[in-house]
Amino acid sequence: MKKFLLTLAVAAISQGLSAQEITLDKIYSGYYRGKGIAGIASMKNGENYLVIEQGGIAKYAYKTSQKEGNIVDGRFESYEFSDDESKIMLLKESQPIYRHSFLGKFHIKDLKSGKVISLNEGKFVQEPRFSPDGTKVAFIADNNLFYQNLDSGKITQITNDGKKNAVLNGLADWVYEEEFGHARLYDWTKNSNALVFVRSEESEVPEIYIPIYGKMLYPGEMRYKYPKAGEKNSVVSAHIYLLDSNNKTRINLDRFKKYYIPNVIQTAKADEIVLITSERIQNASDVLKVNTKTGDVKKLFTETDDKWVDTDNVTLEFMDDNSFLWSSERDGNRHLYWYNQDGKLKKQVTKGSWEVTDYYGFNPKSKEIYVQTTEKGSINKVISKINIENGKAQLISNGDGNNAANFSKNYNYFIETSSTASKPYTFVLKDGNGKVVKELQNNNDQLQKLKADNFIDKEFITIPNEAGDQMNAWIMKPKNFDKNKKYPLFMFQYSGPGSQQVSNSWDNGNALWFNHLVQKGYIVACVDGRGTGYKGTKFKKVTYMNLGKYEIEDQIAAAKWLGNQSYIDKSRIGMFGWSFGGYMTSLAMTKGADVFKAGIAVAPVTNWRYYDSVYTERFLRTPQENPDGYDKNSPTEYASLLKGKFLLIHGTADDNVHFQNSMEFSEALIQNKKQFEFMAYPDKNHGIYGGQTRPQLYQKMTDFILENL
Incomplete structure (x- = not known):
């Protein structure tokens, strides 16, 4: 059960709003609605960033903060680039399913030729993902895994046994999605030659049914698999699909913990995938490296705890040399640990009576990682850069409040989103050392309205x-x-x-x-x-x-x-x-x-x-x-x-x-x-x-x- 935030619905601004008081009518009219910036993301060159605006996906320069036009025009809910930024995937329409999952209709635009292709012939899909080489997109439809060649438009079906309330391929079931925090259970290898996915057999999981009343003469019904405490869960297995041979093989996990497989993660090496697995009691997680050419599995290490391992809050980030950072609570606080590619611990990177709450990336030039922490007190979250070799740290955000960051790809800039309990969100462009370049957006108008009503x-x-x-x-x-x-x-x-x-x-x-x-x-x-x-x-x-x-x-x-x-x-x-x-x-x-x-x-x-x-x-x-x-x-x-x-x-x-x-x-x-x-x-x-x-x-x-x- 993830932390549930009670967001307030808004409607058109009502007439005759009373002054000097915060009323329910004002709250729900949108009178106090704040402003934000949607879809912030750095481009690969590190000199431009993108945001979603009413007229399209807009491109801005970090150095000047000036708009340089739109990458694409139109209205979109979200977007994603291919690794080389030659193509962009645009979400045009969506229908929610559960907390994280949704059905979506996606278009892919080739930014060089201008060609637009509809994913899955314009039909709804789930969890689409570009291949690293940008030539294909994998997706899920009707609980089966597919990929589409973006040059020819050809769609290849990888699995055939997907069935509602029975079998899912590459897609989390209800409880995985809710408690492990994501719906996608597949990934590409770095060389785009293979897909590794989790197959979930849920036919034996007890089913819940919910009456749906609506305005029907006889109530309808919603049925789905929901494993309650102590009951049967989905039986999961991991599989490799090789594109060249159109061959699927099951990964042998018999020697490892395998009751849950909550994570499938791409490494920096061409023919590798990492699986994170655990037994039912969740007090130990195996970190397993899979060779997708041979199917061989190597255990890098096992994370253990005498109570539980936070399998829903994993940080596993690979660097160019295939060494990686791993989050652990083993010293009493959540910190980052640096391992070599074979799973041998190099060092504990962060340490102290505070916690790492988010990881933003690693700059190979400066040898610095960028993290969000509670080092300024448990009710605050701040942003620091830390040299991974000598441990030297520098605070680059405000020193109090709740601060988050979107970094440029070269880490020369970041957009800081900040607030405190008494000051609503501001969006500030800063350089890599935390110096303010320009305030992009504030909510002073919102605060003035609230203060006028005795906030x-x-x-x-x-x-x-x-x-x-x-x-x-x-x-x-x-x-x-x-x-x-x-x-x-x-x-x-x-x-x-x-x-x-x-x-x-x-x-x-x-x-x-x-x-x-x-x-x-x-x-x-x-x-x-x-x-x-x-x-x-x-x-x-x-x-x-x-x-x-x-x-x-x-x-x-x-x-x-x-x-x-x-x-x-x-x-x-x-x-x-x-x-x-x-x-x-x-x-x-x-x-x-x-x-x-x-x-x-x-x-x-x-x-x-x-x-x-x-x-x-x-x-x-x-x-x-x-x-x-x-x-x-x-x-x-x-x-x-x-x-x-x-x-x-x-x-x-x-x-x-x-x-x-x-x-x-x-x-x-x-x-x-x-x-x-x-x-x-x-x-x-x-x-x-x-x-x-x-x-x-x-x-x-x-x-x-x-x-x-």
Whole structure:
């Protein structure tokens, strides 16, 4: 269950927007909408960058930041170059499937000849990818893998056994996509002579079905394979397809961990692919190098952990000499390690009581890597360049806030995207040493509108828990705050493993709603307790085998600490959360019933037995191995303890956290004669949006808070 960001829907600007107050009407009208720059990417020469504009894919010069025209004209959702930039693949139309996957119609334009070719004859495909030599594009259609020759237009079908809810070739199934974070499970070799792909046999995986109501006389139905904790997963295998011989062979992985194959990665060598594999318990991952000419497999090394390896957050980057960088938490923080091409450790590249949170690239001329880190504090993310040989580091971004970068191919420039909790996004062009060249875009107008309506900044503090940790927190107080007055407290959290809600970054989503509540006289606070990320593995992984136990203890401890502050009315403390946060709110209103007066749980997991195998077993093992870890932290086990006012919300078509969770919890509450409010959103998924859904949802939650807290 990946961190779920609650983005706000927008519509046309409404008339008569009230002044001096952040209202729900203003939030959902788009009145506070910010500006961004879409599709930033460097060209190969390192001197130009591209962005998606309304009229096409625009080309700009780094040195002058001036526009030099369009590469192509028209409206596109995304684009991708071939390695030599002679061709560009353009997404013209898309249809979402799950969180990452979508069906798309793609055109490929030859930028030299001007010739345009439709991929797969203009029909929908998934996960297209240029061959490194730019002469072909591989893609998936109907769960089968194909490639198309861009000169002749000829389409070659590589697999034939793909079938919905049965077999996938080169494509992740639902749980792989959701928990390993990507839908593509194939890659080209560097010489474009072979494709390596994962085949997933999911016919034995239990099937979930979801009623679809719509306006039909009889409800429709959505069916897909969903392996719940302890149940059967897809049986996966890896295969090599050689283009010259049209020959497919299965890669023999019998000597290695092979229950999951979440990653297929191209190396810098002509006839190689790396597979990352693991057993079901996910506490060890094999990094395997496959020779695609011979089929031979060599284990480079095994990454191990006494709890779990973050198989959904892998950095594996190859350099020109085929040495590579690998991310690991083995020293207690996420850092980068440098290996030679045979898997022998050369050195640990980064080190300290901070973490590497993103990797941007390696400059072979300066021997420097470019990374995003938490070295300026766990609530901040900054950008540094680090010499891979001598360890010399230089900060090249702002020193606080949340900073990300798009680098030029020669690393002479980068576009920094920055924000803080009090300043919305800016886009600044900088040189390779972090010197400002030009501000490209700011959101001063957005901030001025918010300040005119009495926008409240977050105040960052720390709160102790019973284990002696200082937990990161933020708090928002009314503008006319009086320390001698007692205020009701509304707490928000997510709390899932490795997540972060207390971040010095701009929030275009719930922060606006929280401002609305603060203006109604509430204090709003958020606390990242044990299990959350960016404070080292000890803090993050203490929840292993007991998911939910320490997290709710910390939220209760934080509520009590806040309730003891002179300005908080401890008899009026409420909580809100979505997904994992909804699970925590459900526990707060039962296990923490003496502390919390009111709670809103949206799309909550209410029993980890109902959630998917990859995520849940990573932290709890299977229900067969660890039944107490599942049952003793389930809100349904504590339904008899509910005391306060409780609002339970769920979308009926939630493919991630199934509606079943809220039905099960509702039944437990009913059988314990507990009164509560329930809202079901017809045919809405985990995000609960579309049309007027979000405005209605947030009005309902606001009314509930005003009436009950």
